[in-house]
Amino acid sequence: MSVCWQGSAEAAWEAAAAVPDPEVPCVTVADLGILRWVRVEDGVAVAGVTPTYSGCPAVLAIELAVEAALRDAGFEARIERVLTPPWTTDWITEEGREKLRDYGIAPPVKASGSIRSLFGDVTVACPKCGSTDTEKLSEFGSTACKAHYRCRTCVEPFDYFKCI
């Protein structure tokens, strides 16, 4: 198996891209834009992985999982941590946003660059019923990347993937 994969950058990309996020397993590292690129150099697959939030405890787990996926696909593997350009929630693909919504997590509001006025709030649509009549319960949710919301229409609580 390792022979037929050797030198194939696409195969390496596919193997790495399929790795699920450890905390939000409905999306892959490629959906989230955490996997920046995969190159095959002298038979070694090198994956560029970017950290999300500075304090995300999953960074190391993600790097190990990508490395393991590449090895399983028959490559020697190495991870390179990519800091620039910095990851923002705008790196999440359209497909990734859809998957988050299906999973019950409201995807981040677009255009992360424009930090609204300090105390301005954003409108977050409920991932279950689509209503925009929602309220923030807690700025900090079940993981570093999420805030906790409640829908006033269907009365369901839900996670919101914070916009940075």
Place this chain on the structure above:
Amino acid sequence: MAVYDALLELADDHLILGHRLSEWCGHAPMLEEDLAMPNMGLDLIGTARTLYDHAGKLEGKGRSEDDLAYLRDEREYRNCLLVERPNEDFAHTMLRQFYFAAFMRPFWLAALNSTDVVVRGVAGKAEKEMAYHIRHAGEWVIRLGDGTEESAARMRDAVEALHIYVDELFDSSDDARIAEAAGVLPRRADLRGAWDRTVAEVFSEALLEQPRAAYAQRGGRQGIHNETLGHLLAEMQVIHRAHPGARW
């Protein structure tokens, strides 16, 4: 090695304040804050890790982030005094967080133009995280300052107690000055206007006033700390020192 030392100052600020926030884990006044404070602490510790790693590489002696965090003594720590202040009550903790974030947000915004690629990368994330910290801590400063008689009194005590540690934020050590001249880090003194505006905006809503004159406390950048830092380091470093080279 000036740039190495200047990065260490910055990393120490983040690690020590991050550790202080972690001390609240399991002790916060409500569940939301029990999540919020360690969460903010993780942001700071994550930033510190990248800076230590980078500083260690610039130093070129093979020191890792763990070596720099766990194997330096009190006098070798270069953090400013504000971040090592004890948590005291929730009002002190939130005001300390607000003061620090109100300084770091414009710092990282300016550092987006750093000549150092790692600093630029850190800045790209940290400026957004600091906006979150300003908002969260600022909301509490307002809620407590413009709250009950008890909460307002506690917030006023915090303002009184922490005021003397503010000026040190805007001092640049000799090492920092060299890093600033090289365009690696922004000039600290230039950030005073932005800090004053943020604090004035929140204080006016919080019905708080900034004390006018005070004798500013300094010394952290020279390794001269309050006794509280030694206690913090003892707790933070004990496992690593008891089991040298421990990894997990």
